[in-house]
Amino acid sequence: MDQLIFLGTGDSMGVPRVYCTCPVCQEARSGGRNRRLRSSALLRTAEGELLLDCGPDWVEQMEGLGQRTLTRVLVTHPHHDHIAGLPEWFDACRWTRSRGTVFAPGIVFETIRRQYPWLEKKLAFVPNDGGMEFGGWQITPWEVCHGKNGYSFAYRFVKNGYAWAYCPDAIHLTEKQKKPLHGLNMLVLGTNFYKEEARVESRSVYDMKEALELLAEAKPQRVYFTHMSHGVDIDAGYPLPEHVTLASRELTVSLRTGE
Template identity: 30%
Template sequence: MKITLLGTGDAPGTPVIGCTCPTCTDAHNGGRSKRTRSSILIETEKGKVLVDTGPDLRFQLLGSGVQYIDGVIWTHTHYDHFAGFAEFHRVQYNVDVYGIKETLDYILEYLHYMHPQRHEVRMYTPFLLIGLEFTLFEVVHPPAKRPAGVIIKEGQKKVVITGDTQRNISSRSLEVMIGPDILIADAIVPPNVGVKKHMNSKEALDLAREIRAKKVVFTHLSHYFAPHDVASNELPLGFDGMEIDI
């Protein structure tokens, strides 16, 4: 299994329009602080699956050389996690899309002019794609209705993607998250910046310790961190195009 973090930014992306902070300046200059919106590519010899399809998906797929996908899993209904699916219009038809009923209802009404193949799944119920076992689990990200994280298994290997979430994840979800080889965690800001709907970096590290993750990578990152090459000396920040072989 190969994982590529196509987009590691929060909803505005980095650089933020009109901002000249050091991190946005680094992004303007082509540094790793440049972050597009959320999308993760999962690959095996049997195919390619996207977890979320952020608004920058066209550029992400062109940049990574991906020409065809075998499925999309949507974690929740926020624009920065699904709007890029429109880039498949007149490119690839009848795409298989997966998510819980509430998520699919909302997104496919928005994308009413497209006709993907809808697959409703239930929280905590595994399903198979490209030779991998996927499971959605419930997280906390108001006001999104029933947002999900994603567990991916291949044999004894296990990956947990938190999706967008606060730290107060339910005990049922924490139980199924235990012991991943890698945790890809929402960590939108440093702890000195107030945030309500997401984990900060301290909370994400605390979650990694609680579920005994062997490795953690932060995503959904804002420009409130120092420039990437500085902040990554102390924190496990992901970056756009980061590849992880499991």
């Protein structure tokens, strides 16, 4: 059975924040459940594995899995917390004399090439604007609003009638952008806070209260919140529906595709 393994569930800075002594950071600093690496997940199938985003905690995430190799990465958008592990993966490919493949919409590669112009010596960049297939999954990207940070991409995965989506960085979705979230068996959605107090124009990711309004429209059967800041205590007991779970590192979810 295919699985999704959460390797990181933190926001762009991760938890703990080095400067912060809040209770959440202190608990995380002592190795507690609030310790969160930058958001990433691993789709494991009979065909192999597909990493969703490759951020600055990639080495620690690989060590946590006990893995020394990686073949494929799917990128949601070209921000530091989602691509900063690519140079380290490049170095691993260089030393092991191997090559990797990165999938993303073409516009994402434009930024990656500007930041890391040498990566294509060892990593093949494959645009997936029109969709792609892996492990029997039909994978379709679509652009979503990332608030003050511009745009991101979410992905919808469909196999044997089972559908799920990965949307770690989004806010203020239009009706068109919400449409692929309807009819899902599972949704992975980014939520920085339970209730964020910052000015709405300065924000880039849903908070949980806003996310619940989105879920009431889209009606996914199962939901996992990720991309959480130090404003979230995983053990706080927030008033969330039974089908909503705060994801934690190494949480493994079975994708019941009817195989």
